[in-house]
Amino acid sequence: MIENIRHLARKWLEAKEVDAIFGLKEQDGYIAPHLFTDASELDNLTISTEYRLCYTCRPLKEDILSLMQGKEPDTRIGIVARGCEERALIELAKRNQLDLDKVKIMGIACTLEEAKECKCEKPYPSNPIIGERVEGVSEDEDVNTLLNKSLPERLEFWRHELSKCIKCYGCRNVCPMCFCKDCKMEQEVFCKTGWLPPEIPMFLFIRWYHISERCIGCGQCEKACPVDIPLLTLFKLLRRDVKDLFDYEAGMDAEQEAPLLTTLDEMPIKEEVPSGV
Amino acid sequence: MAEFEPKILAFCCNWCSYAGADLAGVSRFQYPPNIRIIRVMCSGRVEPEFVVKALSSGADGVLVLGCHIGDCHYMYGNHRTKKRMAILERILGYLGIDPRRMRLEWVSAAEGARFAEVVTEFTEQIKSLGPNPLKEVRA
Numbered sequence: 001m002i003e004n005i006r007h008l009a010r011k012w013l014e015a016k017e018v019d020a021i022f023g024l025k026e027q028d029g030y031i032a033p034h035l036f037t038d039a040s041e042l043d044n045l046t047i048s049t050e051y052r053l054c055y056t057c058r059p060l061k062e063d064i065l066s067l068m069q070g071k072e073p074d075t076r077i078g079i080v081a082r083g084c085e086e087r088a089l090i091e092l093a094k095r096n097q098l099d100l101d102k103v104k105i106m107g108i109a110c111t112l113e114e115a116k117e118c119k120c121e122k123p124y125p126s127n128p129i130i131g132e133r134v135e136g137v138s139e140d141e142d143v144n145t146l147l148n149k150s151l152p153e154r155l156e157f158w159r160h161e162l163s164k165c166i167k168c169y170g171c172r173n174v175c176p177m178c179f180c181k182d183c184k185m186e187q188e189v190f191c192k193t194g195w196l197p198p199e200i201p202m203f204l205f206i207r208w209y210h211i212s213e214r215c216i217g218c219g220q221c222e223k224a225c226p227v228d229i230p231l232l233t234l235f236k237l238l239r240r241d242v243k244d245l246f247d248y249e250a251g252m253d254a255e256q257e258a259p260l261l262t263t264l265d266e267m268p269i270k271e272e273v274p275s276g277v
Numbered sequence: 278m279a280e281f282e283p284k285i286l287a288f289c290c291n292w293c294s295y296a297g298a299d300l301a302g303v304s305r306f307q308y309p310p311n312i313r314i315i316r317v318m319c320s321g322r323v324e325p326e327f328v329v330k331a332l333s334s335g336a337d338g339v340l341v342l343g344c345h346i347g348d349c350h351y352m353y354g355n356h357r358t359k360k361r362m363a364i365l366e367r368i369l370g371y372l373g374i375d376p377r378r379m380r381l382e383w384v385s386a387a388e389g390a391r392f393a394e395v396v397t398e399f400t401e402q403i404k405s406l407g408p409n410p411l412k413e414v415r416a
Contacts, residue, residue: 146371149373151370151373151374151375152373152410153373154371154372154373155372155373155374155410155411156373157373158372158373184326189330190326190330199333200333201329201333201372201411202326202329202330202333205325205326205329205368205372206326208368209325209326209361209364209365209368212364212368213364234368234371234372237367237371238364238367238368241364241367242364245363245364246360259360260357260360260361260364263353263356263357264346264353264356264359264360265356269359269360269363
């Protein structure tokens with residue numbers, strides 16, 4: 001699989017289809033994001049599930065890809081992207097964070113093991129060039145357990161989970177969709193400084209609500225959480241709800257505008273959908 | 278034991294619902310005094326965080342009142358509110374807070390009677406739901 005990726009990347013570079021390939025580089029046993037401009041380097045190109053979504057990492061409060069495109073707007077960049085990574089790129093482009101016209105995506109499909117590890121619902125990009133497309137995980141035990149609880153039980157559950165929060169902002173920092181420079185989670189009005197655990201449920205509610213319509217279901221937040229708060233469980237439910245309410249799925253179509261950014265005339269709410277409680 | 282008197286917060290938009298509330302007062306319609314009104318310029322100003330903040334700060338119910346769809350002073354402000362509140366309702370449910378503690382209604386400046394009606398009905402509902410369990414969470 002990795003040989004096919006390197007081969008295709010070399011072909012793209014040599015045919016000048018792209019000016020550079022953005023991917024992971026393995027060197028001396030370490031893996032880091034790297035911009036390959038020379039075909040001879042491509043032997044070190046690699047993929048890894050642990051370092052997913054490096055294309056949207058933020059070393060300087062701005063997505064690395066936006067930074068690169070800001071400096072070199074005409075460079076065409078080839079990107080080795082899994083399903084979640086492609087969805088992230090599309091969703092960011094929709095919000096003017098990057099220019100998708102200058103990006104060429106080499107879609108790779110994840111294996112079943114990788115999909116299970118991420119509890120991924122869609123472990124493949126829109127056009128997988130490399131790898132076999134496998135179906136994602138459709139049933140999530142955590143989601144069902146939560147839905148089977150009564151309202152007071154749910155509150156008790158979240159009270160317990162959220163009281164573990166140490167306010168490290170890990171979930172926000174790792175989220176490919178959290179790109180605001182001024183974050184509401186840092187505002188004194190909503191989340192008082194010096195409170196630990198942070199206000200329940202305000203602190204994480206801000207993220208749940210803000211990311212609800214654009215969550216691509218990558219599960220990075222849950223993986224980053226040092227105290228194992230099941231953040232993805234609620235995001236999965238919200239992804240389902242946004243689909244039910246607006247017939248919208250994040251990261252699918254770059255042309256389709258986001259539901260919260262449109263009027264009811266442009267994207268109506270389907271009233272008949274029950275509220276899920 | 279005295280009857281439970283809920284605290285209800287209402288966000289009223291400046292152009293319709295606040296004037297509707299005013300009309301209810303001027304016309305001397307009776308409605309329960311449990312409501313506290315905050316005037317906002319548009320129901321689109323009401324962020325879902327406001328509702329959560331109100332609930333976690335001790336309100337038992339939150340009303341969001343705006344102009345009817347199509348009558349918004351800012352054209353599409355209430356469209357946004359409608360969509361946001363639909364998502365908010367879901368999140369509240371999943372978090373274990375009864376979504377019926379939050380209600381979005383359209384009340385125009387001419388609907389004083391409707392304002393009184395909405396407030397009365399909502400107050401009754403909150404009374405039947407009992408005190409907001411989220412209150413206890415606050416240390």
